[in-house]
Amino acid sequence: MKTKDYSHYIGQKFGRLLITGIIQNSERDKKRKRLRTIVSTICNCGNKTNTRIESVLSGRTKSCGCLLRETAKITKTTHGKSNLLRYTKVYKCWQNLKFQCEHETKHKSKLGMLSKRWKSFNNFLSDMGQPPTNDHKLGRLDPFKPYCKTNCCWMLDKEIQERRTNVVKEYSLLFKLFHNFRTRLIDTGRNI
Numbered sequence: 001m002k003t004k005d006y007s008h009y010i011g012q013k014f015g016r017l018l019i020t021g022i023i024q025n026s027e028r029d030k031k032r033k034r035l036r037t038i039v040s041t042i043c044n045c046g047n048k049t050n051t052r053i054e055s056v057l058s059g060r061t062k063s064c065g066c067l068l069r070e071t072a073k074i075t076k077t078t079h080g081k082s083n084l085l086r087y088t089k090v091y092k093c094w095q096n097l098k099f100q101c102e103h104e105t106k107h108k109s110k111l112g113m114l115s116k117r118w119k120s121f122n123n124f125l126s127d128m129g130q131p132p133t134n135d136h137k138l139g140r141l142d143p144f145k146p147y148c149k150t151n152c153c154w155m156l157d158k159e160i161q162e163r164r165t166n167v168v169k170e171y172s173l174l175f176k177l178f179h180n181f182r183t184r185l186i187d188t189g190r191n192i
Contacts, residue, residue, distance in 0.1 A: 006037055006053050015062030017041040023050065089131060093138050094124045097147060115148035128152065139163065 009019050021040040039053045043064035055061035087095070101114035118124045127149040128138070139155035140147060143164065155163070 004037070006039070009039070009053070009057075014056045015059065016044040016067060017049075017051075017056055017061070017063060018043075019053075019056065020048075022053070089134060090125060090128070091121065093131075094118075094121050097138065101147065113146040115146050117149075118147060128154070 006022050010021060012019055019039050019041055023038040023040060037053045038050050039056060040048065040050050041056065041064075042048050043066060045064065045066045047064040047066065049064045051061050098114060098119065118127070131137070131154040135156055136154040137157065137160065138147075138152055139160040141151050141153065141163070145151045
């Protein structure tokens with residue numbers, strides 16, 4: 001069986017692949033029962049690969065696989081703040097907040113307390129920005145109002161605790177005042 005001579009393609013570039021050598025008839029095609037010609041190539045990224053010359057010449061194979069990874073990264077990226085290896089602090093914060101507000105967890109007081117605008121990470125990021133330091137966490141100014149731009153800011157743990165303590169004191173004072181007022185009304189014979 002006569003084989004084609006592909007030696008004139010050595011040194012030529014197709015896509016990102018530079019053909020550096022030919023490995024004659026090294027792979028047998030099971031369907032057509034003929035020998036395939038494999039070429040050794042170097043990609044722009046530096047990887048060395050062996051591939052079928054027909055795939056390289058037809059344009060089906062354009063790189064060692066780096067082109068596919070690059071285009072997938074570009075087309076699948078929406079905001080660039082998350083990836084499978086490591087989430088950014090802002091993305092983790094938003095993800096945890098969204099989960100706590102949408103699912104019944106130990107944080108029942110947060111259920112349904114996420115503003116509609118913040119269901120999108122891009123909106124959350126544009127409203128809050130990056131935390132000033134890694135020690136800052138998202139805190140609500142009033143814990144009885146929903147998570148939104150006007151009610152949240154980046155705070156340290158100490159500030160969050162102080163705010164919670166102050167709010168509890170304010171509400172307990174209001175409760176005491178209401179209770180005293182109610183008992184006075186009952187003592188005078190009036191009912192609320």
